[in-house]
Amino acid sequence: MASVLPDGIARAKAAQFISCQGFDIHYTTFSSMLIPAQVAAAHNIVRSEQRIVTNISVRKANQPVRAIVSGTATNLLNQMETMQFEEVLEQTAVYYLASQLVDERDRVSYDLLVTPVGATSACQLSFIRDYIH
Template sequence: MGRLALFLLTACLSVTAMAADVIKGERQETFGDMTVHYNTFNSTYLTPDIAKSAELIRSKNQGVINISVIKDGKPQMAQVSGSVKDLTSQSVPLIFKQITEQGAVYYIAQYPVPQQETRTFEIKVQTGDKINTINFNQELFPGE
């Protein structure tokens, strides 16, 4: 699992360097003293070993969303839930798994990507009694 945390951290950091590229870039929202980092990508970017260790399906028709919560420069545990809607407003719930290791905490979920289209994500992040909501659109492409 150390390789998974390293991959997800690397993915977040590398896409931060390309912040102007919204399609591939990591995004973040700040709520008071807490920052929620999030990005989404096709599961074919995961190596087979990393996908297996995270119990993710590696397929050109599967996307992955990665969420991390940071407060005062340190990872925070949270309850993360959400959904993704297609253009017809069909909603698919996102079932997040918490990955904790080597001082990092990530929340990952998968969703289907049957065709190229723009999807609307709604993510709820709860820390303590506060619930913060992030809404964003992302154009998705089935992988190769």
């Protein structure tokens, strides 16, 4: 099966990470339209111009680590959505994906808790993204 993340997205995510308790937590968001239709269908991801995907992955010593990921996304109108992350297991990676609707011009604030297997507590991850489509 093809990778969930397009090659360019996989490379771009390396620059966006935090370190917490010896784990590197990588994060990115991208248009759901970047996921090939057959891959999106296999992972129950809705492709739409108004949908973005949040991707979280955790690594330790350059090895993928499973985690529990939860959190919220809040838009410009202060509407908060609880994110539902789905785990995607691949041969050399573990991804946690959630999708959200966004308006034509939107700013979304993300507040996530990531608890890697082996961590003593949850790691907090907060970031903001602007969307124009």
